[in-house]
Amino acid sequence: MYFEIRHTTRYTYSGPVSLEPTLVRLRPRSDCTQRLLDFSLTVGPPPAGRCEGIGLEGNTAITLWFTGHVNRLTLESRAVVETLRTNPFDFLVADPGLLSLPVQYPDPVAQSLAPHLRRTGESHASESLASRVASEAGGDTVHFLVALTEHIASSLRKERRPEGMPLSPAQTLARGKGACRDLAVLFMDCCRSQGLAARFVSGYEEIGVDEPRSELHAWAEVFLTGAGWRGFDPNEGLAVADRHVALAAASDPAGATPIEGTFRGDGVTSALETDLTVKRVDGPEDRDEPNRAGGLERRES
Incomplete structure (x- = not known):
């Protein structure tokens, strides 16, 4: 599938501020999955x-730095x-050591x-939770990953929380609900308790063909020797395939935060607005357009 993603983030400040260097991880990965x-x-x-x-974990990052004072910052x-x-x-x-739980990776790995x-x-x-799901899965690693993904999606309520770091697994389970990033962190902790290596992924997903408007998403990846990093989305209850687009993993x-930065200003507050659209498009062979993935355009706004 081909997707066009337009993502705008606007920070508005109540007064003039000095921006510290800003780290941007908005360039999608380019690998064997996308x-x-x-x-x-x-x-x-x-x-x-x-x-x-x-960066240290293989993510493409753009560092921006600014001079003077500003009242807003927009990234498109x-x-x-x-x-x-x-x-x-x-x-x-x-x-074979990864076929049944708890798993044991060879020492170098x-x-x-x-x-x-x-x-x-x-x-x-x-x-x-992990022990219970592992038992129900008969100790089979892949069955466990699928069952855990489905269990979290079906047993915990979803919520929108646009800002803030993920809650701890204990907080999410106690609340009985969580944002996608909370569920991803819970999934990771369950996997790690069974000896499985897991990492956090930020990116986008297609909600539906007729629903192009979307929001930033998060899921998890698990490392299996012979398969590499494989994605599981406990928010949607499915293994990740061609409807997800990854930005960064850590x-x-x-x-894996898409935008990371701070500002300096006495008594100044900030407000965040985002506008995100993920929609299917024709491939370049249908549009007769050149491949420009190697170039990063900078345009003034």
């Missing part, structure tokens, strides 16, 4: 400088992405995956 065909970023007011690089991104994974289960788990195995603020409630949610 192909970036076009991307542009418009920043207003224009930054004094910009650099692009690959546009991307065209082809999603490639039509079957989320087109894999074979190559390591486990060392590389250490940040994705480490539990923070361990929750006995999520351990109990062992900690903070490392």
